[in-house]
Amino acid sequence: MFVIRPIRASDYDALYQIAVESGHGFTSLPVNEELLRSKIARTEASFAKNVDKPFDEGYLMVLENTETGEVVGTCGLEAAVGMEDAFYHYRRGTEVYHSEQIDVRNEVETLTLCHDYTGAAELCTLFLRADFRKNNNGRLLSRSRFLFLAQHKARFGQTVIAEMRGVSNEMGESPFYGWLQDNFIGIDFARADYLSGLGQKSFMAEMMPRGPVYVCMLPKEAQAVIGEVHENTRPALKLLEAEGFRCRGYVDIFDGGPTVECNLEDIRAVRKSRLLTVEVGKPAQSQTHHIMANTKVADFRAMAVDLDINPEQSSVVLSQETADALLVKAGEQVRVLPM
Numbered sequence: 001m002f003v004i005r006p007i008r009a010s011d012y013d014a015l016y017q018i019a020v021e022s023g024h025g026f027t028s029l030p031v032n033e034e035l036l037r038s039k040i041a042r043t044e045a046s047f048a049k050n051v052d053k054p055f056d057e058g059y060l061m062v063l064e065n066t067e068t069g070e071v072v073g074t075c076g077l078e079a080a081v082g083m084e085d086a087f088y089h090y091r092r093g094t095e096v097y098h099s100e101q102i103d104v105r106n107e108v109e110t111l112t113l114c115h116d117y118t119g120a121a122e123l124c125t126l127f128l129r130a131d132f133r134k135n136n137n138g139r140l141l142s143r144s145r146f147l148f149l150a151q152h153k154a155r156f157g158q159t160v161i162a163e164m165r166g167v168s169n170e171m172g173e174s175p176f177y178g179w180l181q182d183n184f185i186g187i188d189f190a191r192a193d194y195l196s197g198l199g200q201k202s203f204m205a206e207m208m209p210r211g212p213v214y215v216c217m218l219p220k221e222a223q224a225v226i227g228e229v230h231e232n233t234r235p236a237l238k239l240l241e242a243e244g245f246r247c248r249g250y251v252d253i254f255d256g257g258p259t260v261e262c263n264l265e266d267i268r269a270v271r272k273s274r275l276l277t278v279e280v281g282k283p284a285q286s287q288t289h290h291i292m293a294n295t296k297v298a299d300f301r302a303m304a305v306d307l308d309i310n311p312e313q314s315s316v317v318l319s320q321e322t323a324d325a326l327l328v329k330a331g332e333q334v335r336v337l338p339m
Helices: 011-023 033-048 137-150 175-183 189-197 202-205 220-224 231-244 269-272 320-325
Strands: 004-005 058-065 072-076 090-098 104-114 122-128 159-163 246-251 258-263 273-278 288-296 302-306 314-317 333-338
Touching: 004 137, 004 159, 011 033, 011 058, 011 090, 011 122, 033 058, 033 202, 033 302, 058 122, 072 137, 122 137, 137 231, 137 269, 137 288, 137 302, 175 189, 175 220, 175 288, 189 202, 231 258, 246 333, 258 269, 302 320, 314 320
Parallel strands: 122 159, 273 314
Antiparallel strands: 004 058, 004 302, 058 072, 072 122, 090 104, 090 246, 159 258, 246 258, 273 333, 288 302, 288 333
């Protein structure tokens, strides 16, 4: 049985291994003991905190195999980005140049450094270990976050974003970053990405180009990857697009990967999920897959279940094993979403 739950201090070794396996470009999990332990501590504080409005809380969760105790994946939510550390993007735009005298009109694509997503919630830190990328584990890991969002809306910004990993090679080199390294920052992509993950971002404000960047002046290989995702990220992007997320012209400042967004209330899973009252007994056999979560915060649990649930019913029968895994009792509520 696989269950989603908040990360805890005892999960450090598993999180470190996931950080190693995630590789270059996975900014939110640098291979750094101090940072990873700090992320776990911040998560524990965030889940325990009473929240009136979102600020700088972070909610990191893990996928655990309850039979072995092994942690096989992570997923995360940021309550409101950019509230303490600057949160940079490039905004794609167009400048028009027209001269009647010479009868020439040109449209030039630009990239402008901005903080437009300050205060938005963020889907982040989604990683599933290779041996477990099957049996809907990835879908459970990704979509379980929407049940937490739906149940605890007051904890999050109204716009929800996700930064998609951009194109880079096996050495962690980004075609988009190359021109930035050569002409402005002067350090390689892996180091810049690592410093960003550590929260050490002052070099961005100090070294990034201050005016709009004219895309036509970039190397062709850099132009080609603007708004494109890493091949390993395509499944995650498809899942988000099915939920209503779209790119509105914002890309990552290092690898050029797209950032997608959706209003929290408009996310398909948030709209389609619903609350049912728990009954404990013997559920009917079914091949219909759902994701189910309790309504708790610090004791949040989510898992995949096979149940027939029709739109009219207001309760759901769970086995004692499933109820125990979700930390719920008869009479309590669970939030349910078709897989």
